[in-house]
Amino acid sequence: MKNKALLLGTLGGSWSIVPEVLGFTNPGQIKLFAQREDLGEISEGLPQIDEVWLATTNGDISKSAAEKLRAWQALLGKAAPPIRIWAPEKVDDLTSQKQADSMREMIWRLALRACDERGSENVCFCLAGGRKTMSADLQTAATLFGSSMLLHLIETGFLPEHLRNKPEPKTFANELSKEDAMLFKPVILDRNLPKAEIIELKGENDGQSVNSTRFPIAMAPTDGMAFPVIVENDLKRTIEERRKRARNLLYHYAGTLTQSTAGQPFQALYVLPPAVITKLKADRIGVDPIAEKDELIWLEKLPKTDLHCHLGGVADAMDLIRIAKAMREDLDKAATPELMQRQKEWRAILLGQGPAALKEQIHKSADGYKADLKRIAQETRTKPWAVNTALISIFADLPSLLEEFIFGKYLNSENFVKIGILKYEALGDMQGSSLLQSESAIREMCRVLIEKCRKENISYIEVRCSPVNYTQNGLSETQIVQIVQSELAKALPQLHSSLIIIGSRHRKFSDCCRHVELATDILNESWYDARVPIVGFDLAGDEAFEPEKFAPIFRPLFEKCLHITVHAGETQSVESIWKAVYTLNAERIGHGLELANMPKLVDHFLDRGIGVEMCPSSNFQIVGFKDRFIETSDRLKIYPLKKYLDMGLKVCVNTDNPGISRTNSSLELHRAARLIAGGLSRWDILQLIKNGFSASFVSYEKGREILLKAEKEILTILGQEHG
Ligand SMILES: [Zn+2]
Structure with missing residues (x-):
């Protein structure tokens, strides 16, 4: 059995193209070429057409062609397949760019609808008929949306008068003489063109593929014509944009094959034009004090995370x-x-x-x-x-x-x-335990934090707190968690937050145990608000500690699969980082300033994707590093952040105690740049931000949702900046 297909073609003055094609595809019904001995052989390679869609103009010539076609169809009766004809309104002849654009938009939408409804393997494109621009549009449509066959019809000799120049319908309603029949021949230009990948891709802002629901065209009747109004050429525009992005992606992909890049940047950035990415890599911030204001405005706009922020140091x-x-x-x-x-x-x-x-x-x-x-x-x-x-x-x-x-x-x-x-x-x-001893104080502190995050365009924050320290005035630890959760939940969905419970090394050992118990016990409480989950546990305070002492009490945390972060390598040697990772299963390290002193451990960080939470201002203020904008720091050592970044470590920038360090997230990124000779490129900054998203302790699914939203936002910001 022959494959049945829809024929999509264009119609100009020569209406007889349709019966001529059908004479070859549907020889059982259309007897035009019955005299040919090779008809069976030719027809064998062609699909059987069960419906014809035609695009034409509103000009007089086309209209009279359409009328003749309808007259021919009437003579044939049921032998002819249904024919539907579209002509874009106000397009009478393709004599202007605007008219040509409208025609292309219509032809593409017809092709898209035909391929969506029938599957492109059941749509045959016929290039005979209509103006050359229309055939070109049809051909491009076939390469975009796919096609079973690209068909043309040629004349093999000089046509006699009754077959050319507006022939009469009745001529084509009957068998042609053998001699006349031999004057036509179908030519197959291409077969089985697949749908282009850029059409299938779910992209743009709505996560949709290119489909006929998104770019619709109303169905034409099987008698008469449809005159769709083409207002916008948005299908064309969408395709152009996708082609451009695909080209950029390919370029960058080819680039990554030949050169290794440290870190994993926002993948979405690779749809940006190569010149923009080159500029982002070249343009450095934190170098010129005059540019600081503008740089801070840019940093503020970008969606960010804060993974290391103590509730007790926010104000x-x-x-x-x-x-x-x-x-x-x-x-x-x-x-x-x-x-x-x-x-x-x-x-x-x-x-x-x-x-x-x-x-x-x-x-x-x-x-x-x-x-x-x-x-x-x-x-x-x-x-x-x-x-x-x-x-x-x-x-x-x-x-x-x-x-x-x-x-x-x-x-x-x-x-x-x-x-x-x-x-x-x-x-x-x-602040901290001297202040946060009542519900009103804790709530207000949370509100302060939320407002700061909003101003800084923080998409996700992990808030560290020590509930045991806030119980002097009668609140219980669980009440404190409840208060913090309920207050932070109010910032959803713009700001997602999670909690990290702090265990203190220098306070009473029993306090740390109490916090471990708290972090693990309340996960199953009925009031527990999973929208602001407890995601991890932090060991903070004096670094001169014996992790062996803490390892046994951490076991319940491991059993609940809570994430671990440890303040280490801030004031002590790299040994403290090693201990945190190997004894306490730390997945992130707070500060980690000494990490590079143990290359094997760096390798381990890279293998395991262990994050480094750096807090430039607090590191500068406590430990001291050379800040290019602060003269008194001239003789101090070099901040290791850029080295970490170049090694591909998952290093991110955080505020630590914004109220104490007199800082915010944008200032921290700026400070990070100032602490590095030659500053940081905008690309580096985006990498630091991306690292924050990927080092977060949030659940995989929610993290992905937050990351994709941020990526989209960043792409919009960069798109606006670079046209
Ligand atoms: Zn800290």
Whole structure:
């Protein structure tokens, strides 16, 4: 049995093309060439046509051709297959670019619909008939959407008068003489053209392939004609865009075959034109102070992650005042007359002698601010957190004085370098456990964090917290997790967040055990909000530790498949990183500044895809590195981030304690660039961002969704910048 197919063709003045083709394809019904002895042989290689679709113009010649075709069809009756004819409205002759464009859009849509409905293996394209531009459109359509056959019809000799120049329908309704019949011959130009890959690909913004639902054309009747209105050439535009992207992809793919690239960049970037990628690789930021403002605007726009951020270090001076305000009721309840009296005295000192004098007045203990709070709490018969909140409150209208009170000489960034971990941590003494002892405080801190993330266009954050430290005022650890989860969930779906519970090495061992228990136990609680999941556990604090001591208590974390990250290689040697990876199964390392000192371990990081969470500002402030924009750091060592990046390590940039380090995610990326001789290229920055997405502890499925959304956003931003 012969294969049945739809014939898609174009129609000009010569309407008889249709019966001529059908005479060969459907010899059983159309007897035109019955006299030919070779008819069976010719017909054997052609499909049987069961429907004809024709594209034509609205001109007089075409219209009269269509009429004659219909008259011929009427003479044949049921022997002729159904014929449908389309002519784009306002396209009377193909004499302008606009008309030619509309015709092409219509022909392509017809071809797309035919191939979608019948399968391209059942669509035969006929190039005879119509203008040359129409045949060209048809031929391109066949290479795009696929075709069983590309057919042409030629005349093998000089046609007599009754067969040419608008022949009469009845001539073609009967058998031609043997002599006349021998004057026509079908020629097969191509067979079994497959659908082009760029059509099948799900792309653009809607994740759809190119199909006839997306680029529709209404069905024409089997009598008369359809006159579709072609407004936009969007099928053509979409195909052009896809071709361009495919070319770029191929170019970049060929490039990656011949040169190795460290790291795994956003794959979607490879659809950008090669010249744009070259520019992204060449254009460096963090080199020229004058360009800083523009660079920060660019960095801010990009979707980012923050995988290393301590809830207890988020607030700056303004935020502290805001949180203290939110705690007004808590404070009213806890405040004693003695504390209120103390507040008045503090305020008088602040206004009379300034923040430094006030600091002197309060800081009496050699053990630091927290010991001071305890002492004052005893003296005023209240709680340390209430003393702290009361103290912050006196700065309500004077945030810059609070900044001065907290940071002192470190307000000048020239001084805020290499100050060591203890002095750095002391700058966060007014927040963390001194502040977050009530629901209102914790909620407000979460809101502060969400607002910062929004401003910075953070798509995903992993928030670290130590619930055990926030239980001094009666909240339980589980209540604290519940509060944090419910507050962070409000930022969905723009901002996805997860929690990492911190185990502290330098606090009581029992606290760390309690946190392990918390992280594993509450996963099955009914109130547990899986939208803001606990994804991991972090071992923080003093690095001079014996991991062997922690390994046994980590076992429940392993059993729940929780991810592990460990602060290591910040203030201690590479040994601490090795221990974290080999004893505690760390999948990410916080800071990891010493990693390069053990090449074998670097290899292990590369093999296992272990992430390195770097926090440039806090690293600069605590350990000290050369920042090209800060003169006092000139003699300090080189930050290892670029080396890690070039090695292909999954290194990402994070804020650590944005309130203490006086930073945000964009500033961190900028600082990372400044810490490197010659800065970082925009391509490097995109790689750092990508690493953040791929090093996250979020579930595979959700992570993929977040990554794809970010990729799309980045592509749009770069597309706008580079036309
Ligand atoms: Zn940290």
